[in-house]
Amino acid sequence: MDIKEIQNLIKFVAKSGASEVKLEMDDIKITIKTGSDQDVPSVQYAPIAQPQLQQVAAPVAEAKPAAETAAPAASASNDSKYITIKSPIIGTFYRKPAPDKPLFVEVGQTIAEGDVLCIIEAMKLFNEIESEVSGKIVKILVDDSSPVEFDQPLFLVDPS
Template sequence: MDIKEIQNLIKFVAKSGASEVKLEMEDVKITIRTGSAKTETTIVQAAPMASMPQTAPAPVAAQPITETTEPVKSEASDESNYVTVKSPIIGTFYRKPAPDKPNFVEVGTSISAGDTVCVIEAMKLFNEIESEVSGTIVKVLVDDSSPVEFDQPLFLVDPS
């Protein structure tokens, strides 16, 4: 069995919707597993016996074939004119200074450079995060009391 036949078999199995196919021949064992967005192929060829002539093809190692599709982002063009306020540290994001207090900002709130927009708790220290831009909050990108990473977008601000 040559590479082209194996590739055609992989394509056929992927199109058929089968989740797993095993093919065993005299000197070749092939297992093809398909998932939601990925196809994995394992090919095992037995080494020729000592009494057999060395006419068997060399072992073939197949790379797993991965097919991925990314959704088209229509929001990217809408958000291109907004400024993103990002997290300067790793920690837990809080929208208000205390549980009984109101949120620092809401969607539609006008902010100035230097205004506190949230608090991030890191190692029992509460760090006030200040806006570096003036404008209007368009979108809050993180849920309250959720963990955030360094440089993770927190808010979208319309600077106009």
């Protein structure tokens, strides 16, 4: 089971309203718990030891970090002067309050602290995400109506 399948399972459980789901397969065991006192579902992922899977997965795990380190290093130097506004919750990202309403912010727009930048829908609740900084929107990193994860970058803001 790959990470996309696990993410889709989390979204399905969150939308279904179930409080707990346990899934056991040959090589993994997953428990997803949601509760009224928690804002986001918690996931426990426990792989069950199987020698063949570990031998196959080890070379892939070693090759991945080398490829991932080169790309962020190049983009980090370009974006280092900007402030990144990140998602405080898991949910669906919306750029406008309703389909027939105008966008909250656009690239090039100047924002102030407290301005609403977007809405993130989580478990049928629409959460307004407000800016914690003043500046100019340089880039919007997420498409409208797409799922976002906790701490995922949403906007780049030039504070100058």
